[in-house]
Amino acid sequence: MAQFLNDLSFLIQRFGWTDLLDIVLVGAVFFIVLMFLRDTEALVLLRGVFFIIVLLALFTSLIELPAFSWLIRTVLPALVFAIPVIFAPEIRRTLERVGRAGNISFLIRTRNITEKQFLETLDAIIKASGRLSERHHGALIVIQRNQGLSEYVNTGVSLNAQVTPELLLQIFYPNTPLHDGAVIIVNDRLVAASCVMPLSSSGVLNRSLEHTLGLRHRAALGITEVSDAVAVVVSEETGSISIAQDGKIFHRLNMERFQHTLLAFFQATDLKREKSLTARLLSLFTAGKGVDKEGDEL
Numbered sequence: 001m002a003q004f005l006n007d008l009s010f011l012i013q014r015f016g017w018t019d020l021l022d023i024v025l026v027g028a029v030f031f032i033v034l035m036f037l038r039d040t041e042a043l044v045l046l047r048g049v050f051f052i053i054v055l056l057a058l059f060t061s062l063i064e065l066p067a068f069s070w071l072i073r074t075v076l077p078a079l080v081f082a083i084p085v086i087f088a089p090e091i092r093r094t095l096e097r098v099g100r101a102g103n104i105s106f107l108i109r110t111r112n113i114t115e116k117q118f119l120e121t122l123d124a125i126i127k128a129s130g131r132l133s134e135r136h137h138g139a140l141i142v143i144q145r146n147q148g149l150s151e152y153v154n155t156g157v158s159l160n161a162q163v164t165p166e167l168l169l170q171i172f173y174p175n176t177p178l179h180d181g182a183v184i185i186v187n188d189r190l191v192a193a194s195c196v197m198p199l200s201s202s203g204v205l206n207r208s209l210e211h212t213l214g215l216r217h218r219a220a221l222g223i224t225e226v227s228d229a230v231a232v233v234v235s236e237e238t239g240s241i242s243i244a245q246d247g248k249i250f251h252r253l254n255m256e257r258f259q260h261t262l263l264a265f266f267q268a269t270d271l272k273r274e275k276s277l278t279a280r281l282l283s284l285f286t287a288g289k290g291v292d293k294e295g296d297e298l
C-alpha cells in the first residue's frame with residue numbers, strides 16, 4: 001500500500017499541463033468515435049472486441065504463457081486492418097456526413113420553382129399520404145433536397161410528372177405496375193416511381209418495439225442515411241405515417257404532426273443554409289437518438 005502511495009505521489013509530482021492536454025486529446029478522439037458509433041450495431045461489436053482484449057491482456061499478464069502471449073501479440077495488430085473492414089458501413093456514413101457538411105451546392109444552386117409551387121407539392125404529398133393511410137395502401141415518397149438522387153432515379157421508371165394527390169394515389173394503388181418501391185420527387189416534379197432505395201444498416205429499427213417495421217421503413221431510413229433527402233412512409237399493415245430524415249425516423253404521426261414535421265424539415269433546411277460553418281461542423285457531432293414512442297424519433 002505504501003509503495004502504491006509512493007508511486008501515486010511520484011506520478012502527481014511529474015504531472016504537467018502537457019499530460020493533461022494529452023489525456024484530453026485522447027479522450028476527445030474516443031468521444032467523437034463513440035458519438036459516431038452511437039445507435040449502431042458496430043458499438044456492440046466494439047464493446048465485444050474491447051472486452052476480449054482486456055480479458056486476454058489480464059490473462060497473459062497474470063500467468064506466464066510465452067507461446068500464448070506471442071500469439072496474442074502477433075494477432076492484435078491484425079485488428080488494425082480488420083477494424084476498417086468490419087466498420088466499413090459506419091465509416092462510409094461518417095465520411096458522407098462530413099461530405100454533406102462541406103456541401104456548398106446551396107451557395108450556387110437556385111431553386112427553379114417558387115416557394116408557392118414547392119408548398120403546393122408538399123401539400124399534395126400530405127393530402128395523398130392521409131388518403132393512403134386511411135386506405136392502408138403502402139407508400140414510400142422520397143423528396144430530394146441538396147444532394148442529387150439520380151443514382152436511385154435510374155433504378156425506377158422515369159415519369160417526370162407534376163406532383164398531385166391523384167397521381168400518388170394511383171401509383172401506390174395495390175397491384176398496379178408502379179406500386180412497388182419508392183417515388184422520387186425533385187422540386188415539384190415526380191421524376192420516377194418504383195425506385196429501389198438502399199436499406200438502412202444502422203440498426204436503429206432493430207431497437208423498435210414494433211414488429212411492423214420491415215423493408216419499406218428500412219428503405220426510407222436507408223436513403224436518409226446516404227443523402228439529405230426526406231422520406232415519407234405509409235405503412236400498408238397499420239396505415240401509420242412516418243417521416244425519416246438524417247438517419248432518424250419519426251414514427252406513427254397523426255395528420256397534424258405529420259404536416260408540421262414535414263413543413264418544419266423544409267423550413268429547417270432554409271435556416272440551416274444561413275448557419276455559420278462552425279455551427280454546421282458542430283451539427284456533425286449530433287448523432288441520432290432512439291426512442292420508440294408515439295410520434296417520437298426512433
Ligand SMILES: Nc1ncnc2c1ncn2[C@@H]1O[C@H](COP(=O)(O)OP(=O)(O)OP(=O)(O)O)[C@@H](O)[C@H]1O
Pocket residue numbers: 138139140179180181182195196197198199212213214215216217218219234235236237238
Ligand atoms: N429497397 C427498397 N426500396 C424501395 N422500396 C422497397 C425496398 N424494399 C422493399 N420496398 C417496398 O416495401 C414493400 C415491402 O414492405 P414490408 O412489408 O417488408 O415493409 P414494412 O416496413 O413492414 O411496411 P408495411 O408496414 O407497409 O408492410 C415492398 O413491396 C416494396 O414496395
